[in-house]
Amino acid sequence: MQPITLSTAMSSPLLERLVSLTCDLMHIPSTESYPAERERCFALCRGRLEPLDGVVIREYESQGFGSMVATAAGVEIPDILLVGHLDVIEHPEIEVYQSSIRDGRLWGPGSGDMKGQCAIMLELFCNLQRRFPGLSLGIAFTSDEERGGEDGVRYLFEDVGLRCGLAMVPDGGAIHRVTVEEKGILQVRIRFIGKEGHAAAPWLGPNSLAALAKCLVRLGEHFDALQDDSLDHWYPTCVPTLCSSPNRTINCIPGEAEATIDLRFPPPYTVESLLAIVTEIAGPGAIVEPVATAPATRLAPDPLYLEITERLTGQPAKLVRASGGSDALYISQYGIPVVLSSPIVGNLHRADEWMDLASMELYYRICEQFILEKLQLG
Ligand SMILES: [Zn+2]
Numbered sequence: 001m002q003p004i005t006l007s008t009a010m011s012s013p014l015l016e017r018l019v020s021l022t023c024d025l026m027h028i029p030s031t032e033s034y035p036a037e038r039e040r041c042f043a044l045c046r047g048r049l050e051p052l053d054g055v056v057i058r059e060y061e062s063q064g065f066g067s068m069v070a071t072a073a074g075v076e077i078p079d080i081l082l083v084g085h086l087d088v089i090e091h092p093e094i095e096v097y098q099s100s101i102r103d104g105r106l107w108g109p110g111s112g113d114m115k116g117q118c119a120i121m122l123e124l125f126c127n128l129q130r131r132f133p134g135l136s137l138g139i140a141f142t143s144d145e146e147r148g149g150e151d152g153v154r155y156l157f158e159d160v161g162l163r164c165g166l167a168m169v170p171d172g173g174a175i176h177r178v179t180v181e182e183k184g185i186l187q188v189r190i191r192f193i194g195k196e197g198h199a200a201a202p203w204l205g206p207n208s209l210a211a212l213a214k215c216l217v218r219l220g221e222h223f224d225a226l227q228d229d230s231l232d233h234w235y236p237t238c239v240p241t242l243c244s245s246p247n248r249t250i251n252c253i254p255g256e257a258e259a260t261i262d263l264r265f266p267p268p269y270t271v272e273s274l275l276a277i278v279t280e281i282a283g284p285g286a287i288v289e290p291v292a293t294a295p296a297t298r299l300a301p302d303p304l305y306l307e308i309t310e311r312l313t314g315q316p317a318k319l320v321r322a323s324g325g326s327d328a329l330y331i332s333q334y335g336i337p338v339v340l341s342s343p344i345v346g347n348l349h350r351a352d353e354w355m356d357l358a359s360m361e362l363y364y365r366i367c368e369q370f371i372l373e374k375l376q377l378g
Pocket of ligand 1 (some may be wrong): 113
């Protein structure tokens with residue numbers, strides 16, 4: 001591991017511990033295609049949790065994706081559950097899974113999404129369980145958020161039956177920006193079947209690729225017209241993401257072509273209403289199948305959390321709406337309040353992702369104070 005040097009203004013024993021743990025996690029390329037690396041992240045967390053007296057660790061697996069839940073012994077439904085994912089997105093070059101500190105920021109893949117937050121939660125959980133043995137506080141780590149969370153948080157809440165009084169998911173928002181609504185998700189595959197033929201005789205059969213291209217243009221026009229000037233882009237969007245045809249010959253009309261589109265939508269749109277719109281615009285010749293869906297989510301941040309944020313930062317917390325989704329939806333569907341905020345982060349899903357170091361410690365303090373007061377220990 002690289003040595004960590006913090007400027008004296010930035011340095012505190014707590015921040016040094018948080019940064020060191022984050023870097024240890026960041027140097028492990030725990031992506032979808034490296035199951036052994038994901039397991040190394042769990043091993044690192046296990047190593048921190050196991051020495052805690054009276055803490056029980058439960059480990060699960062769904063379709064090859066692990067998850068881990070720790071609580072005090074006897075606490076089945078913790079009042080507060082800290083939730084994070086240890087997986088990071090896949091970059092083509094494995095060498096980018098490094099870390100560096102510069103300009104008051106920790107740089108590198110996973111710093112802001114969300115190994116920095118996982119380190120904060122792990123440190124906080126261990127410190128509080130040591131100070132208050134038996135505390136009704138749990139921690140859950142999963143390893144498939146970047147591919148949708150089906151085998152992580154969804155699996156834990158729907159299949160294992162995990163429950164809590166309130167969940168903290170530091171995977172969205174920022175220190176003063178607490179997310180209250182997330183757009184729903186509809187990912188759809190659209191396929192056209194035409195007739196294979198020679199490109200010199202296009203009159204002989206319908207060209208599936210041309211039909212698909214026209215369909216994508218119609219969809220683009222429809223959704224472009226729904227844009228308004230809301231600063232948080234609170235309208236449905238439709239983005240083509242993949243396009244392919246089995247054809248490999250330049251002078252051949254493709255017999256088949258398909259594309260995927262990724263739609264994000266606020267209420268009152270629903271998965272069903274949006275799918276009906278897409279199917280109608282695509283027309284009778286298209287085969288439209290949903291690939292992944294998630295409803296638009298309303299979260300209920302705790303008023304005490306907002307108050308503590310203002311108290312510790314001197315600035316009121318802002319309630320914001322987010323275009324991207326998170327694991328929070330699998331929790332809030334059970335009526336469980338979710339606090340979705342985070343330290344200040346940037347360049348997410350890029351090799352130069354970063355987390356602001358001062359806000360890292362501040363976020364720890366806000367969460368600590370919130371847990372102490374919520375559980376009436378402060
Ligand atoms: Zn994330």
